[in-house]
């Protein structure tokens with residue numbers, strides 16, 4: 001599947017990125033965000049689009065029927081002395097690829113079956129990068145892993161980071177914790193049974209032998 005993560009300057013925040021990109025002001029116009037939404041839907045099987053509350057108002061009204069909303073609650077937020085309310089959340093609008101709404105890798109209700117099972121809720125609690133990150137809006141690795149888990153990211157998928165900025169999202173894509181066989185640590189193929197723990201029978205038998213040999 002072809003997946004994308006889009007983290008553009010949020011609506012009205014173009015000026016804050018002018019030192020990084022000549023056309024950053026483009027993102028002050030709601031039409032740029034709606035164009036991006038259309039491009040995501042036309043080009044990718046699954047996508048995640050980051051936004052704040054102000055942008056959500058416009059984007060959600062124009063999102064495809066299959067789109068959903070996720071919330072990132074910033075577990076450690078910065079204090080802004082000029083605002084009465086310290087805003088501590090952002091949003092993603094995401095579209096799961098067709099046929100991927102079921103639990104990823106293993107049964108969600110039995111997380112003990114798999115050490116690496118990715119349980120995904122529509123809400124992420126994660127701190128912002130320390131000192132606000134290298135650039136405004138840099139996402140913590142947990143954000144990218146959550147975004148990918150929403151799409152049920154699998155080893156054979158491609159993912160494009162459309163607004164790389166600091167490179168944090170691209171870096172985190174490379175460290176996504178795909179389900180792994182506990183014996184040989186290889187990534188479980190997406191064709192594995194949904195409750196599969198080991199990648200092949202030989203690994204299952206090796207684990208049983210190991211357990212038998214340590215029994216008193």
Ligand SMILES: C[S@@+](CC[C@H](N)C(=O)[O-])C[C@H]1O[C@@H](n2cnc3c(N)ncnc32)[C@H](O)[C@@H]1O
Pocket residue numbers: 007008009010017020021023024025026027135136137138139163164165166167168169
């Ligand atoms: C919210 S930041 C992305 C942050 C990134 N995900 C990270 O974790 O570091 C938005 C990025 O879009 C870039 N940008 C601004 N205007 C752009 C434009 N017209 N086309 C492409 N990129 C643009 C900015 O330079 C900035 O790096």
